[in-house]
Amino acid sequence: MPNALITGASSGIGAAFAHRFAASGCNLVLVARDKVRLEASADELRARYGVQVEVMAADLIDPAECGRVEERLSSATAPVDILINNAGFGLPAPFPHSAIDDEERMLDLLVRAPLRLTHAAIPGMTARGKGAILNVSSVAALLPTGTYGAAKAWLTAFSESLRVDLAPHGVKVLALCPGFTRTEFQKRAGMDVSSLPEWAWLDANRVVEQAVKDLSRNRPVSITGLQYKAYAFAVRHVPRALSAKMARSRKPRQ
Ligand code: NAP
Numbered sequence: 608m609p610n611a612l613i614t615g616a617s618s619g620i621g622a623a624f625a626h627r628f629a630a631s632g633c634n635l636v637l638v639a640r641d642k643v644r645l646e647a648s649a650d651e652l653r654a655r656y657g658v659q660v661e662v663m664a665a666d667l668i669d670p671a672e673c674g675r676v677e678e679r680l681s682s683a684t685a686p687v688d689i690l691i692n693n694a695g696f697g698l699p700a701p702f703p704h705s706a707i708d709d710e711e712r713m714l715d716l717l718v719r720a721p722l723r724l725t726h727a728a729i730p731g732m733t734a735r736g737k738g739a740i741l742n743v744s745s746v747a748a749l750l751p752t753g754t755y756g757a758a759k760a761w762l763t764a765f766s767e768s769l770r771v772d773l774a775p776h777g778v779k780v781l782a783l784c785p786g787f788t789r790t791e792f793q794k795r796a797g798m799d800v801s802s803l804p805e806w807a808w809l810d811a812n813r814v815v816e817q818a819v820k821d822l823s824r825n826r827p828v829s830i831t832g833l834q835y836k837a838y839a840f841a842v843r844h845v846p847r848a849l850s851a852k853m854a855r856s857r858k859p860r861q
Contacts, residue, residue: 608658612636612680612687614667614724615694617644619790620743623811624691627819629656636661636687638676639694667694667720668712677727686735690728692721692762693743699797702754710754717758725769733776739822740780742766746835748784749842750854767827781821782828785814786835806834
């Protein structure tokens with residue numbers, strides 16, 4: 608049975624990935640900070656799907672704790688076949704009104720952690736000639752949308768270049784760019800999303816299902832929902848100066 612390691616597995620999109628992969632018979636390594644919550648999810652997944660589930664409580668912003676997860680990814684005895692870099696958060700205030708330490712923490716989680724975890728996972732995957740890396744970016748990466756969008760743009764570009772480099776070694780790489788998805792993300796970021804129309808919202812299970820489909824089709828980027836596919840198409844065709852202005856007039860981030 609393949610092994611998947613999911614960061615940010617305690618809620619939202621990460622938890623939806625855990626259910627989806629467990630349902631298809633995958634053993635799991637669940638990573639997030641909240642150990643109690645992870646253990647509860649692990650019990651449920653083991654009972655429901657009969658798979659093996661390891662729990663790693665780790666704050667990926669902390670280099671030593673991230674290092675433990677890197678070690679797990681390098682294991683030759685219990686190899687990880689699928690890495691899902693999903694853990695993330697947004698900030699309540701835009702740069703430069705945000706606290707600089709919070710900005711740095713966000714950058715560490717959205718950029719440094721996936722960089723290090725991916726670096727740790729690749730040697731084993733390429734040696735085995737198979738594997739997959741799924742990076743949860745955002746539609747916010749498509750336009751200049753502050754530091755969160757800039758970090759996600761890094762993750763999308765990183766994924767797309769890595770995809771080309773790793774293809775000859777049998778390793779697939781996919782960047783997911785979800786739009787507004789009903790999870791704990793908005794509350795944790797202190798975002799007021801009360802004015803968002805119903806059509807703007809996605810369900811985490813749908814985002815994951817689309818990603819699984821796009822991975823099997825070997826697509827570089829996964830975008831869920833016609834509304835966000837149309838948005839991505841428009842962004843590619845509107846002059847950059849205009850789209851940048853449009854982006855700055857938008858309200859909440861995703
Ligand atoms: P969520 O429900 O808030 O989940 C975030 C996950 O990240 C939680 O499991 C959280 O668990 C974990 N996490 C946070 N800080 C961490 C840290 N320092 N170390 C380890 N784990 C940490 O939000 P979500 O929407 O599922 O977010 C998943 C990804 O989707 C993020 O990268 C986000 O940027 C991206 N995204 C979300 C949306 C959206 O609208 N929801 C749209 C586009 C992209 P603990 O608190 O237990 O650590």
